[in-house]
């Protein structure tokens with residue numbers, strides 16, 4: 447079986463856009479709002495000749511316990527099933543309580559984590575990515591899922607731990 451990479455993060459940070467970038471097809475649904483139900487969230491991908499499975503998360507309707515609980519629960523399931531995790535944060539927003547909630551789950555899992563600092567669409571935004579060192583997850587990789595900026599270097603880092 448090929449290794450599994452879970453893409454986790456709070457809604458709207460660009461997880462599905464990044465999944466589409468990684469698989470080179472527009473199959474993951476990109477939404478301005480969270481809460482779209484999707485039955486298929488696993489996709490075949492290759493990078494540098496290596497095959498792996500990408501699992502998108504966040505396509506479920508938030509439950510009665512609220513959005514933060516829902517994000518945490520989804521992340522927990524995805525991380526349990528994954529060999530490594532790509533944690534996506536919106537660098538233009540910075541660290542939120544929901545990001546912190548996901549970080550606690552990632553730490554508990556002991557799985558390797560690569561940190562994608564998304565929406566760094568141009569060099570001027572790169573400084574904002576460096577603030578994400580404060581998450582304590584190591585180096586933030588500045589990327590733009592929309593433009594493809596930086597995603598190759600980040601994927602090299604992912605494959606190194608997958």
Ligand code: GDP
Pocket residue numbers: 455456457458459460461462463464475476477478479480504564565566567589590591592593
């Ligand atoms: P998800 O909820 O984390 O899956 O986020 P989506 O992939 O659905 O994207 C949420 C919104 O962020 C959409 O409007 C995307 O077009 C936008 N978005 C995603 N990646 C980027 C990026 O790299 N730069 C910018 N400027 N917007 C992005």
Ligand code: MG
Pocket residue numbers: 461462463475476477502503504505
């Ligand atoms: Mg999504």
